Amino acid sequence: MQWLRRSVRLTGWATAYAVGLLGIFLAQTWLWWQDEPRGGGTDTNALWARHQWVGEAHTDAEYRDLAALLERNRITDVYFHAGPFEADGTVPPAKYTNAGRLIEAMRRHAPGVRAQAYLGQIRTVDGHGIIDLDDPAVRDRVLATDRVFLDLGFDGIHYDFEPIYPDDTAFLELLDRTRELTRSRGRLLSVAIEELTLADFMQPVYRTLLPAGWNGGLHYPPRPTEDYLRAIADRSDQVAVMTYDVPLPTRSLVGRHFAFHTERTLRLIGDRTTVFMGVPTYPTKLEWAEDLPGALRGVRKGVDALARPPARPYGLGVYAEWTTDRRDWERYRAAWLTAES
Incomplete structure (x- = not known):
């Protein structure tokens, strides 16, 4: 029984040590979070916008109001939801009957803002999903659909x-x-992508241990490695990182998430392409920990951590227009636009 007592004792010490390290990390993170970020604020920012702008009719007054909102909040790029793609790579014309009117109104009321067609779908993985990009015929039809929106x-x-x-x-x-x-x-090509994986070397392990299909069970995390993110950046004019939906229980931990990914992403690809760090304005799963002000503060602290500013423009990607109210825009302007750069 001596070996059992020794094992219990060692387990207890190991547990206490791990808890102690966790406590030190949490305390250090909380202290780090208290310091006000120095920098932040850019004139290059993006906004994901609802499908109704292309699918429904709007008055000229509504278009003018949209243009005024974009100008006031220094939004340079709007991703107007125009899809999603069908499984075959097409988008039915009935889904974007008012796209032409939208583009005409944007040119008239917001000539400095780039209106982009926001197109996507659930990618098939291990037999689960909707669109199969491995099929060359599907990719051909996706490109044909792109031409339609560029023609508009x-x-x-x-x-x-x-x-x-x-x-x-x-x-x-x-x-x-x-x-x-x-x-x-x-014209431009922009891409929305998940934030970087925390440990590139773990990808083969995840792939081996979590083999089930997307939406049908576990699968290794759909996070780009550093090399893959660089490959995307080299093929795109803009990369929008979907940094939001953070499953962490405290504001300081969530803030550290935004800061970490902002600093790392801008360091890796900020000289290659325009980068937008996504921030949420919708009710998140852990609202007491993740919200717009905390995300903005985290992004600014990530910018502070850079050795130098990126060579290419960068800013925020606000997700999303249909969940952002007056109070959110006020917080955004106070924390981002008026922050000293």
């Missing part, structure tokens, strides 16, 4: 396919072909 006058194509894993070569091939198309028209 959109300033760019904004892809949001989920999940995208760091071994997805079909997605990179689609980006290559889409970039050729958008560049030939003098």
Whole structure:
């Protein structure tokens, strides 16, 4: 029984040590969170906008109000939801009957804002999902659909396919072909992607231990590795990082999440492409920990941690227009636009 007592004693010491380390980390994070960030605030920011802008009729007054909101909040790029793609890579015309009127109104009332067609779908993984980007015919139809929206006058194509894993070569091939198309028209290609994986070397382990399909069970995390994020950045004019939906229990931990990914992402690709760090204005799962003010503070602290500013423009991606109320915009302007850079 001596070995049992020794094992219990060692387990107790190990547990106490781990708890102590966790306590030190939490205390250090809380102290770090108390310092006011120094920098922040840019004139390059994006907004994800609801489908009704392309699918329903609006008055000229509504278009003017939208333009005024974009100008007041220094929004340079709006991702107007125009999809989603059907499984075959098309978008039925009935879904975007008022897209032409929207583009006309944007050019009249907000000529400095780029209106991009926000298109995406659930990517098939292990037999689960809707659109199969591994099928060359589907990718061809996606490109044909892109041409339709560019012909309507959109300033760019904004892809949001989920999940995208760091071994997805079909997605990179689609980006290559889409970039050729958008560049030939003098337009933009932007991509929404999950935040970076915390440990690139763990991807093979996840892939082995979590083999089940997307939405059908566990699967290794759909997070880009550093190399994969660079590959996306080299094929895109803009990368919007979906940093939100943080399953952490305290504001300081959530803030550290935003700061960590802001600093790391801008350091990796901020010289290669325009970067937007996504921040939430919707009711999050853990509202006491994750909210817009905390996300803004975290992004600013991440910018502070950079050795130098990125060579390319960067800013926030506000998610989303349909969940952002007057109070949210006031908080955004107070914490981001008026912050000294």
